[in-house]
Amino acid sequence: DVKVTQSSRYLVKRTGEKVFLECVQDMDHENMFWYRQDPGLGLRLIYFSYDVKMKEKGDIPEGYSVSREKKERFSLILESASTNQTSMYLCASSLSRYEQYFGPGTRLTVT
Amino acid sequence: QKEVEQNSGPLSVPEGAIASLNCTYSDRGSQSFFWYRQYSGKSPELIMSIYSNGDKEDGRFTAQLNKASQYVSLLIRDSQPSDSATYLCAVYSGAGSYQLTFGKGTKLSVIP
Helix, strand or coil, X not given: CCCEEECCCEEEECCCCCXXXXXXXXXXXXXXXXXXXXXXXXXXXXXXXXXXXXXXXXXXXXXXXXXXXXXXXXXEEECCCCHHHCEEEEEEEECCCCCEEECCCEEEEEC | CCCEEECCCCEEEECCCCEEEEEEECXXXXXXXXXXXXXXXXXXXXXXXXXXXXXXXXXXXXXEEECCCCEEEEEXXXXXXXXXXXXXXXXXXXXXXXXXXXXXXXXXXXXX
């Protein structure tokens, strides 16, 4: 079974803090993705990576950066958290252009 | 802008009935199609994938794809209360894109 894990299920941060969200997959997938999901807006892609040290912007990259130093690990960084970044953050991984498998999600609240 | 459209629902069906969930997509070059189930507060879980025209069955689930009509559907037979969830349709477009486009989901409620 594919396993995608995320570092926290719930996170509360203050405005202006730097926030790190980590994602690890154990299936040797080359592609990894970060999404956020908000009511009424659906799933929106923030960034994705198709190889180590490679990244591509998704639909809403502003205010976020990513890091992929190892194939199994993909980090999402909020350089200076703001209240409008309160959301559910979902990591996913895939092999080539096949199914994406999601982690359990991190519900981030920025106060 | 590639779009994937779903009726937001809620779709209510009685227990034991067939639930029919529909999805249309705008990019005629789309190659691969997926259905995810998402329980409230949880992450999406893949339940079906379909790549060619026709039907694909897996247990109580059947995915149907019609590329000419740009339409993909999910049928759930013998619906159970545990099927109550939001169902997301997702599509890979052509041209080597790695980006899945998701619909906003249809909320299904199975009434005991």
